[in-house]
Amino acid sequence: MSQEELVAIQADKVVDARGTACPGPLLAAKKAIAEITSGQVMEVLSADEGTKKDIPKWATKKNHEYMGTVEESGFFKIYLRKA
């Protein structure tokens, strides 16, 4: 998915985990994805460098779709579609 397409996504749920370090964002993502339904999109905001690899890996393992990551200034947004 291109950056333009990702930026245009209206996520069904936004999780702002910028205040936490690993494993905070993963934990927040794990909890929040339970609150959306299959096919819905979740956006995770984080400034924790390790999370950039961690959440896509976790999501793929759990059969969710990792749609991509968008860099912002000082943080990034990870887009996931729930399995």
Add this chain to the structure above:
Amino acid sequence: MPKRMTMALFSGSIDKLTAAGVVLTGAAADDMDVDIYVLLQGARAFRKDVAADATKLEMAENPQLKQEFLDSLKKLNVNPWLEFFREAKELTNVKIHVCGLAGKIWGAEKMEDFNELVDDIVGISEYITAAQESDVHLFI
């Protein structure tokens, strides 16, 4: 069937307990079943009065940096060690078993002597059996 992890938690030092908590969180996010066997020093950390007061725990390595470690955790908004265990228990099937002998060494013989996160007091054979059957086994 979910994957299983067993952890022999020997350490009662705040740095290792924090690391154990982070690993545990990863396993919980992965929906693993986890059995933690709390051994010697670990049993003291789970004693009710010690669990309630992190200042009663020391560092395993670089003891002179304890304050810097605690300050950094606070600044990074990282939970106190026990909260990792609490959160993991909320997320997945995590059981905390305390070694009976270890508890006795620290004057904690009954369930009410331990923090409420502890599930039971067990003997060594239960730990060995669980470790044999698990997919991941750690000693911390």
